[in-house]
Amino acid sequence: MRIGELSARTGASRRSLRYYEQQGLLVSARSPSGQRCYDDDHVQRVALVQSFLAAGMSSRTIAQMVPCMTEPNMDRAREALTAMNQERNRLSSTIDSLAAARTALDHLINVNRKFLANVAED
Amino acid sequence: MRIGELSARTGASRRSLRYYEQQGLLVSARSPSGQRCYDDDHVQRVALVQSFLAAGMSSRTIAQMVPCMTEPNMDRAREALTAMNQERNRLSSTIDSLAAARTALDHLINVNRKFLANVAED
DNA sequence: CTAAACGCTCACATCGATGACAAGGGCAAG
DNA sequence: CTTGCCCTTGTCATCGATGTGAGCGTTTAG
Numbered sequence: 001m002r003i004g005e006l007s008a009r010t011g012a013s014r015r016s017l018r019y020y021e022q023q024g025l026l027v028s029a030r031s032p033s034g035q036r037c038y039d040d041d042h043v044q045r046v047a048l049v050q051s052f053l054a055a056g057m058s059s060r061t062i063a064q065m066v067p068c069m070t071e072p073n074m075d076r077a078r079e080a081l082t083a084m085n086q087e088r089n090r091l092s093s094t095i096d097s098l099a100a101a102r103t104a105l106d107h108l109i110n111v112n113r114k115f116l117a118n119v120a121e122d
Numbered sequence: 123m124r125i126g127e128l129s130a131r132t133g134a135s136r137r138s139l140r141y142y143e144q145q146g147l148l149v150s151a152r153s154p155s156g157q158r159c160y161d162d163d164h165v166q167r168v169a170l171v172q173s174f175l176a177a178g179m180s181s182r183t184i185a186q187m188v189p190c191m192t193e194p195n196m197d198r199a200r201e202a203l204t205a206m207n208q209e210r211n212r213l214s215s216t217i218d219s220l221a222a223a224r225t226a227l228d229h230l231i232n233v234n235r236k237f238l239a240n241v242a243e244d
Numbered sequence: 245c246t247a248a249a250c251g252c253t254c255a256c257a258t259c260g261a262t263g264a265c266a267a268g269g270g271c272a273a274g
Numbered sequence: 275c276t277t278g279c280c281c282t283t284g285t286c287a288t289c290g291a292t293g294t295g296a297g298c299g300t301t302t303a304g
Binding site: 051052054056057084085087092094097100102108109112113116 | 207213222223
Binding site for chain 1: 290291292293294299300301
């Protein structure tokens with residue numbers, strides 16, 4: 001498939017897909033005329049990249065792990081594992097922060113609910 | 123206290139504190155010479171703002187809720203509640219995304235661990 | 245064959261929170 | 275009064291992912 005179809009299937013813009021490739025997150029075969037050619041596997045790959053980007057990973061970090069996403073690579077597996085574990089920790093503590101923020105928000109929501117209820121009573 | 127001390131106590135840079143004020147996230151009294159004066163309550167307030175910013179809320183969004191953080195305000199309570207609930211949902215789905223990314227990462231980590239173990243066997 | 249739709253590269257623009265720096269005023273200790 | 279440190283406002287720079295548009299080649303349907 002060409003870039004338009006991959007874009008349609010993944011929801012990533014053509015622009016983003018080219019950017020992913022430029023950053024080494026995605027590899028494409030090229031037609032004789034230079035157009036990018038993808039196969040079905042790339043759909044999942046893009047989904048994974050999107051998931052990681054949405055999680056706040058930088059493309060540099062993802063690029064470090066990507067070589068091991070397709071076929072584990074002995075040379076890079078160790079450093080990739082290090083990066084992955086580091087990111088896993090970062091993710092976990094981010095999740096904790098968000099949960100804390102949500103708790104604080106819940107508190108604010110309750111205070112305001114009660115306030116509105118009191119006003120209604122008067 | 124003046125801005126330097128608040129900065130030291132909260133970990134937010136002086137620059138950030140001025141920015142928070144400019145965005146309506148923080149209010150300060152001023153000394154006759156124009157210097158910002160804070161009291162202890164502001165430490166908590168800044169912590170809350172930092173927590174929300176770290177959770178990816180825009181300063182505009184936080185500004186919408188802040189008037190109701192100090193003293194509930196009848197005029198704004200309803201719209202603020204709307205914004206708060208909206209943000210709560212956004213937070214929840216962000217947390218879900220991060221959790222999904224972490225699961226995907228765990229999968230990758232396992233694949234690589236096994237690969238390295240197999241290599242070691244040979 | 246032609247036109248529409250798609251693809252290519254290159255380069256500049258955008259957003260939001262923050263850093264960095266300039267030019268100047270306020271205040272305490274020597 | 276001077277020195278040193280803290281404060282003020284204002285402006286320009288930064289980062290990363292993506293939008294946007296120009297200028298030009300390719301593929302496909304009529």
